[in-house]
Amino acid sequence: MLALRLVRGTHPLVLTRRLLVAAAAAGVGFLLLCTLGYAVGHPERSSASVLRLLWCLLPLAATVQFAVAVARTDPSTRPRPGLSAVGLGPARLTAIAAASTAVACTLGSTVALLFYLHLRGDITGLPFDGAAAGLLAADQPVPLAAALTLLAVLPVAAATAAGLALRPRIAPAAPEGVEKTVPSGLPWGVALVAVGLAIETYASRSGSGNGLPLPGGFDGNPTGVLAGWALTAVGLALAGPGLAHGCGRLLQAVRPGATRLLAGRVLMDESRRIGRPLGVVSAVFSGLLAASRLYGADGGSEAFGPLTGLGAALILACTTATLLTAALESRQGRAHTTEALVRIGAPPTVLRTAALLRAVALLIVFLPLTWVVAELAALPLRG
Amino acid sequence: MAPPDNDVLWARSLHCALGGSDALSGVSLGVREGEILAVVGPRGSGKTTLLRCLSGQLVAQQGEVWFNSAPVHTLGPAQRERLRRDRFGWIDPESGLVPELTGWENAALPLLLRGTSHRAAKTAAVEWLERLDIGGCARKRPHALTQSQRQRIAIARALVTTPSVLFADEPTATLHRADGAQVLRTLTAAARSHGITVLLATHDDGVAALADRTVALLDGRRVAAVPPATGAEGVAACSLSV
Numbered sequence: 001m002l003a004l005r006l007v008r009g010t011h012p013l014v015l016t017r018r019l020l021v022a023a024a025a026a027g028v029g030f031l032l033l034c035t036l037g038y039a040v041g042h043p044e045r046s047s048a049s050v051l052r053l054l055w056c057l058l059p060l061a062a063t064v065q066f067a068v069a070v071a072r073t074d075p076s077t078r079p080r081p082g083l084s085a086v087g088l089g090p091a092r093l094t095a096i097a098a099a100s101t102a103v104a105c106t107l108g109s110t111v112a113l114l115f116y117l118h119l120r121g122d123i124t125g126l127p128f129d130g131a132a133a134g135l136l137a138a139d140q141p142v143p144l145a146a147a148l149t150l151l152a153v154l155p156v157a158a159a160t161a162a163g164l165a166l167r168p169r170i171a172p173a174a175p176e177g178v179e180k181t182v183p184s185g186l187p188w189g190v191a192l193v194a195v196g197l198a199i200e201t202y203a204s205r206s207g208s209g210n211g212l213p214l215p216g217g218f219d220g221n222p223t224g225v226l227a228g229w230a231l232t233a234v235g236l237a238l239a240g241p242g243l244a245h246g247c248g249r250l251l252q253a254v255r256p257g258a259t260r261l262l263a264g265r266v267l268m269d270e271s272r273r274i275g276r277p278l279g280v281v282s283a284v285f286s287g288l289l290a291a292s293r294l295y296g297a298d299g300g301s302e303a304f305g306p307l308t309g310l311g312a313a314l315i316l317a318c319t320t321a322t323l324l325t326a327a328l329e330s331r332q333g334r335a336h337t338t339e340a341l342v343r344i345g346a347p348p349t350v351l352r353t354a355a356l357l358r359a360v361a362l363l364i365v366f367l368p369l370t371w372v373v374a375e376l377a378a379l380p381l382r383g
Numbered sequence: 384m385a386p387p388d389n390d391v392l393w394a395r396s397l398h399c400a401l402g403g404s405d406a407l408s409g410v411s412l413g414v415r416e417g418e419i420l421a422v423v424g425p426r427g428s429g430k431t432t433l434l435r436c437l438s439g440q441l442v443a444q445q446g447e448v449w450f451n452s453a454p455v456h457t458l459g460p461a462q463r464e465r466l467r468r469d470r471f472g473w474i475d476p477e478s479g480l481v482p483e484l485t486g487w488e489n490a491a492l493p494l495l496l497r498g499t500s501h502r503a504a505k506t507a508a509v510e511w512l513e514r515l516d517i518g519g520c521a522r523k524r525p526h527a528l529t530q531s532q533r534q535r536i537a538i539a540r541a542l543v544t545t546p547s548v549l550f551a552d553e554p555t556a557t558l559h560r561a562d563g564a565q566v567l568r569t570l571t572a573a574a575r576s577h578g579i580t581v582l583l584a585t586h587d588d589g590v591a592a593l594a595d596r597t598v599a600l601l602d603g604r605r606v607a608a609v610p611p612a613t614g615a616e617g618v619a620a621c622s623l624s625v
Contacts, residue, residue: 262481336479345467
């Protein structure tokens with residue numbers, strides 16, 4: 001109840017972030033229900049249904065990541081001395097964070113269910129009644145238990161992940177500004193990217209040469225290609241912090257002025273927080289680029305259905321929003337340092353230029369990287 | 384009305400309301416060049432607000448502030464910010480260092496912000512750190528230092544530009560007495576040797592004893608002297624009745 005009550009007094013911007021989580025949850029819920037509809041309508045094509053369900057995992061993972069990022073930046077889940085004194089300590093705040101995440105995701109799932117039933121024609125009285133009755137197997141009854149189970153997956157997963165991410169640590173938190181060790185994931189990330197690309201190449205050779213099948217039109221055995229791409233994505237996410245740290249190190253090297261010094265050092269310290277979602281975004285973009293190379297070339301209009309588009313848009317929006325939320329979290333964490341800087345007369349232009357410099361440095365490194373990985377991924381599949 | 388010529392900083396009937404209560408009501412003040420002026424008063428008496436008004440961080444609703452015979456209260460935010468950066472220094476009760484930068488980088492930051500070259504800024508900052516007996520902290524980050532070392536780096540950061548006026552808002556509030564006294568002695572000695580005017584807000588009479596002159600504030604007004612704190616109410620009556 002407290003989680004709901006806190007929602008009432010929340011700033012509109014925070015509410016917007018939660019609504020975005022709900023919207024993403026609605027999208028994922030709708031995709032899952034459509035998979036269910038396909039499975040009910042085509043009981044003979046079970047492997048195709050499983051493939052559709054597997055493809056739903058990617059938007060699901062992206063949404064969970066976004067929900068956790070939003071829960072981290074939520075002001076109502078931050079420890080406050082006054083609340084801690086009345087007994088609302090870190091453990092209760094974690095419960096509140098998990099509860100509000102679950103509420104947002106359940107809201108989205110409910111909307112998805114209503115929309116799905118509406119498009120099937122089960123709920124009437126609005127425009128587009130039963131507009132997709134044929135596609136969603138309206139002649140068959142909805143298996144209610146299955147639908148509810150599918151819809152419960154996201155709220156449970158997101159609430160658990162948020163609770164785990166914000167759980168109170170036994171060890172006291174390191175004081176602000178502790179020199180963080182250099183992120184060690186870079187070699188592992190590079191190795192995983194290489195292994196992923198190799199697996200992708202190998203698996204695509206054994207296929208029938210029609211490329212990676214999307215849910216619209218499938219053919220052959222795509223598991224190897226998908227696993228290869230997933231390894232590449234994990235590798236990029238692992239390499240992200242190391243690359244961001246390197247960017248920061250280069251920025252502050254060789255007699256820096258105030259702007260470069262602030263930009264570089266902050267990027268070095270925030271490299272974990274920013275680098276990981278940046279690596280994920282880079283992986284998603286390279287995947288999309290590779291896919292558009294593959295299917296755009298031979299006019300793959302049957303490969304890209306509306307649901308594929310919805311899934312891709314969800315993944316893209318969620319990962320980008322996660323990156324922006326991480327940047328916001330990093331800015332919130334440095335608010336009082338910024339205040340002290342302003343008090344000694346640091347012009348806001350210096351702070352803004354430092355932020356811009358960080359963004360440009362990251363773009364310079366990650367854009368070519370994304371492009372190269374996309375090209376390498378698309379190369380064997382086209383041949 | 385123009386301010387007197389020998390005052391480096393001059394304020395007339397400042398009225399400032401903060402958060403629904405009058406933080407300052409009709410405070411006038413003149414600060415002479417090179418003096419150390421203590422602003423004393425209990426918590427909530429308006430010391431910090433007065434310092435923020437005088438340094439241009441805050442514009443009073445009524446009243447005037449003049450610096451070197453030029454008005455401060457009519458300047459825009461950008462000009463006041465430049466004034467703060469170029470002519471004023473500021474020390475908080477909390478050091479407010481940038482956690483990602485080392486000791487000397489923190490101390491050199493105001494010079495770097497002004498566009499001084501890296502080498503010159505480093506030389507000046509390290510010199511000031513040596514002068515304040517914390518030369519060994521130059522390469523360490525703030526988290527690895529003690530509170531008093533951090534506070535001294537904050538003092539070095541405020542002094543490194545040799546400002547005209549240094550505003551010190553309870554600079555020793557978070558320190559132990561011995562540390563606090565030492566920090567304050569280094570601060571006043573450095574200010575006197577460089578002819579820097581210091582405004583020192585404090586609630587501690589011992590600290591105020593280091594100053595040339597004292598101004599007392601109570602509930603946002605200037606008073607002759609802060610009345611001494613009385614004992615707990617009723618204590619005397621009880622002891623009589625026994």
